[in-house]
Amino acid sequence: GESVGLHLPTLSVQEGDNSIINCAYSNSASDYFIWYKQESGKGPQFIIDIRSNMDKRQGQRVTVLLNKTVKHLSLQIAATQPGDSAVYFCAENLNDYKLSFGAGTTVTVRA
Amino acid sequence: SQTIHQWPATLVQPVGSPLSLECTVEGTSNPNLYWYRQAAGRGLQLLFYSVGIGQISSEVPQNLSASRPQDRQFILSSKKLLLSDSGFYLCACAAGTDYGYTFGSGTRLTVV
Numbered sequence: 587g588e589s590v591g592l593h594l595p596t597l598s599v600q601e602g603d604n605s606i607i608n609c610a611y612s613n614s615a616s617d618y619f620i621w622y623k624q625e626s627g628k629g630p631q632f633i634i635d636i637r638s639n640m641d642k643r644q645g646q647r648v649t650v651l652l653n654k655t656v657k658h659l660s661l662q663i664a665a666t667q668p669g670d671s672a673v674y675f676c677a678e679n680l681n682d683y684k685l686s687f688g689a690g691t692t693v694t695v696r697a
Numbered sequence: 698s699q700t701i702h703q704w705p706a707t708l709v710q711p712v713g714s715p716l717s718l719e720c721t722v723e724g725t726s727n728p729n730l731y732w733y734r735q736a737a738g739r740g741l742q743l744l745f746y747s748v749g750i751g752q753i754s755s756e757v758p759q760n761l762s763a764s765r766p767q768d769r770q771f772i773l774s775s776k777k778l779l780l781s782d783s784g785f786y787l788c789a790c791a792a793g794t795d796y797g798y799t800f801g802s803g804t805r806l807t808v809v
Contacts, residue, residue, distance in 0.1 A: 620797045629703075629787050629800035630741075675741065677797070683729055683748055685791075685798060687741045 596692045598622060605663040609676030609688045616678040620685070621650060621661045624673045633661070633674075663693075671695045699724045703788045703801030710808055716761075716775040718804050720788030723769070728790040730771040731798065732763055735785040747771060783808045 599605045611619065617638040622630035636643045636650045636659075643650050649662040659676050662692040673692050700723040710716060722728055725760050732744040736786050743756045745763035751765050764772045771788060789798040 618797075627803070627805070629701075629789075629803045630798075631800070632797055635797055661764060664718075683754075684743065689740045 588689065596694065598694045598696060599666050600696050601666060601668060603666055605661075605666045605670070605675050605693060607661045607663075607676075607691045607693065609659040609661075609691075611657050611659055611676065611678040611688070612686065613678060613680060614654070617679065619650070619659050620677045621648075621651060621659075622675045622677065622687075623670075624675065624690075626672075664696050666693075668695050668697065681697040684697060699728065699790055699792070699799040700801055701788055701801035702792055705710070705804060706802065707805045708807070710778050710806065712780055712808055713777045716778050716782070716806070718773040718786055718788075718806075720773075720801055721769055722771075722790045725769075725790065725792055727768060728792055730765060730788045731789040732771065732773050732790070733787040733789060735787060735803075737785075741787070745773070746768060780807045780808050782806065 597607060620635040621632050621633040624630040634643060634645045634648050634650050636652050638654060641652050647664045651660045661674060663670055671694055673690045675690045676688040680686045702721045720740050730747045733741045734744055735741050744761060746754050747765045750765055750768055760782060761773060783806055785803050787803045788801040791798045
């Protein structure tokens with residue numbers, strides 16, 4: 587569910603290393619999941635999505651893994667770059683009208 | 698693909714003044730529309746959503762209201778702003794949740 591009142595978890599990663607961002611979702615009936623990236627002062631941008639009939643999907647430098655058994659979603663970023671510094675949100679579809687967003691993780695890339 | 702126009706980018710308003718934020722959508726018809734608020738360093742809080750003209754669902758009781766006078770226009774309003782209304786307001790649209798949301802660039806509202 588929403589965690590709008592909480593400070594966001596953080597992840598610090600060395601430039602060039604791989605990043606893994608984790609997310610626990612709430613609804614076992616959710617069948618569609620999305621990762622968003624939000625840079626400071628901007629709206630969230632779509633990164634990658636996955637449907638519940640898959641457990642892995644790859645994009646450019648990003649991979650999303652879905653474990654329905656434990657209701658866990660992860661985003662892997664390969665060879666993290668300074669431009670990857672942002673807040674990352676996972677989202678699950680709750681019903682026909684709404685997505686539910688996770689709390690978000692702030693990723694900081696160290697040079 | 699969908700494009701969302703949201704304005705203004707920043708806004709400073711005194712307590713007690715009215716508010717009107719507008720969002721328009723291009724590239725799709727009959728979208729679901731959403732207003733979110735984000736406090737600094739916090740997550741996304743859904744305020745309102747709309748599945749059609751004149752249809753508004755409110756997620757949290759508050760000092761704000763929303764309207765959808767046209768298919769691709771979504772307006773967030775307040776008659777009298779409170780200090781607690783400060784935040785980053787985001788409009789989003791979706792052709793359906795199977796396609797995710799497209800977000801606007803947001804409005805940074807500071808109530809003083």
